[in-house]
Amino acid sequence: MAVIALAGASGGPGVTTSALALLLSWPLPAGRKALLAECDPDGGAVVAGYLEGRVPGPHSLANLQVADRLGRLEAGLWEQLINLSVPETQADRLLLPGLKHPAQAAGLAGTWPHLATLFGAWHRSVGCDVLVDLGRSGAGGPASALAASADVVAVVVRGTLRAAVAARPRIEALRELAGGRGAQNLGLLLIGEGPYAERDITAHLELPVLARLPFDPQAARVLTHGGEGGRAFARSGLLRQAAEAGRRLQRLAWERQEQLAAPVGAEGVV
Ligand SMILES: Nc1ncnc2c1ncn2[C@@H]1O[C@H](COP(=O)(O)OP(=O)(O)O)[C@@H](O)[C@H]1O
Numbered sequence: 001m002a003v004i005a006l007a008g009a010s011g012g013p014g015v016t017t018s019a020l021a022l023l024l025s026w027p028l029p030a031g032r033k034a035l036l037a038e039c040d041p042d043g044g045a046v047v048a049g050y051l052e053g054r055v056p057g058p059h060s061l062a063n064l065q066v067a068d069r070l071g072r073l074e075a076g077l078w079e080q081l082i083n084l085s086v087p088e089t090q091a092d093r094l095l096l097p098g099l100k101h102p103a104q105a106a107g108l109a110g111t112w113p114h115l116a117t118l119f120g121a122w123h124r125s126v127g128c129d130v131l132v133d134l135g136r137s138g139a140g141g142p143a144s145a146l147a148a149s150a151d152v153v154a155v156v157v158r159g160t161l162r163a164a165v166a167a168r169p170r171i172e173a174l175r176e177l178a179g180g181r182g183a184q185n186l187g188l189l190l191i192g193e194g195p196y197a198e199r200d201i202t203a204h205l206e207l208p209v210l211a212r213l214p215f216d217p218q219a220a221r222v223l224t225h226g227g228e229g230g231r232a233f234a235r236s237g238l239l240r241q242a243a244e245a246g247r248r249l250q251r252l253a254w255e256r257q258e259q260l261a262a263p264v265g266a267e268g269v270v
């Protein structure tokens, strides 16, 4: 089980859409769960987008501030989750909807680190993989705990000059945050749009491509704005490749956990 954080840069590279595609296709053996936590300080997008506002109540990450103060963060987290499983009875693909207003982010300053710890523990205690949407600015200041404690941090980027230029400062900040040994968990989730080949992007950003998603505007539109995608959506290249990307990210996270569990110094032994 794993905690995987997705980060973006300016220009809407597709973090939320990719995170949702991963959640809906995430490899789930029986009894396991996956959670998408919308921790973007600029606000959540899935409720008004993919879910078209059709939600069972005012579920939001923002409500965890009070739960945390009362010392009941874990119980509070369960109460805020929305079930995105199809069929619904499975209840294994869960969403923690994000903030409704960016101003709510400041109030969570003390909660981000507790949430990071809870996600880390949850993947063991609940058997739940956690996908954390950090948005384009999340993981700075107190929210940095979310990136620092993730097994893998994937920066979503497209193969365009604009995307590569925008991603660079974001990657530098995340690299600094992770520091030394931790920077090994950082890489790219490449969306196949634009003229740049994978090796150009890798060379420019000095990071490996951890996983890939296709440029698929039709399927992406359903994830971003909702609507009946029908069979074409269910069979789309985006969802199919998201399943493969999920397997890769999950495997990398496990490898990372093994590395961290290994005795210090073992890494260098050939
Ligand atoms: N794989 C993709 N193929 C085509 N369009 C995409 C893809 N991923 C995202 N998009 C589109 O890009 C735009 C921004 O996506 P979004 O997920 O909201 O970005 P972010 O969360 O990084 O701000 C949306 O219009 C979305 O439909």
Ligand SMILES: [Mg+2]
Residues within 6 Å of the ligand: 015, 016, 017, 040, 045, 135
């Ligand atoms: Mg987003």
